[in-house]
Amino acid sequence: MLTLEQMNSHTRQTLVGHLGIEFTVSEDGYVEAIMPVDERTIQSYGYLHGGATIALAETVAGVGTFSIALPDKSCVGMQISASHISSARTGETVIAKGQIIHRGKSTHVWDVKVYAKDDGRLISTVRVTNAIVKNRNPEIFSS
Numbered sequence: 001m002l003t004l005e006q007m008n009s010h011t012r013q014t015l016v017g018h019l020g021i022e023f024t025v026s027e028d029g030y031v032e033a034i035m036p037v038d039e040r041t042i043q044s045y046g047y048l049h050g051g052a053t054i055a056l057a058e059t060v061a062g063v064g065t066f067s068i069a070l071p072d073k074s075c076v077g078m079q080i081s082a083s084h085i086s087s088a089r090t091g092e093t094v095i096a097k098g099q100i101i102h103r104g105k106s107t108h109v110w111d112v113k114v115y116a117k118d119d120g121r122l123i124s125t126v127r128v129t130n131a132i133v134k135n136r137n138p139e140i141f142s143s
Helices: 005-010 050-069
Strands: 020-029 030-036 073-082 093-104 107-116 120-132
Touching: 005 020, 005 050, 020 050, 030 050, 050 073, 050 093, 050 107, 050 120
Parallel strands: none
Antiparallel strands: 020 030, 030 093, 073 120, 093 107, 107 120
């Protein structure tokens, strides 16, 4: 399992870091992360961008699978299906809660729900399927 420190450190200089995503919980088959609703993650009307929401959900599922699959395997996203139920406005924070629902040898399927952190309203539900692949960089988290 990856530690929260490893997850947050490794993703700092990636899309994840640029969107302000921070991992807050990491357990076997369960990951949580928060993301601010700000100038990086909104659309032109000041609401949370659906693409940013999907990026958050795919990140939670991907890091969850990656953490389980280490050290000899990794993952790539295969399929995403999202339903946006509500939205969040600038100044809010959203939280993604991802639970693995299928742990196969070649695929993992995650159910990720995104909520407004302050009042708990459901923002989106996202189903993410990851393909398990050979880890071509096994030393990435060896320390």
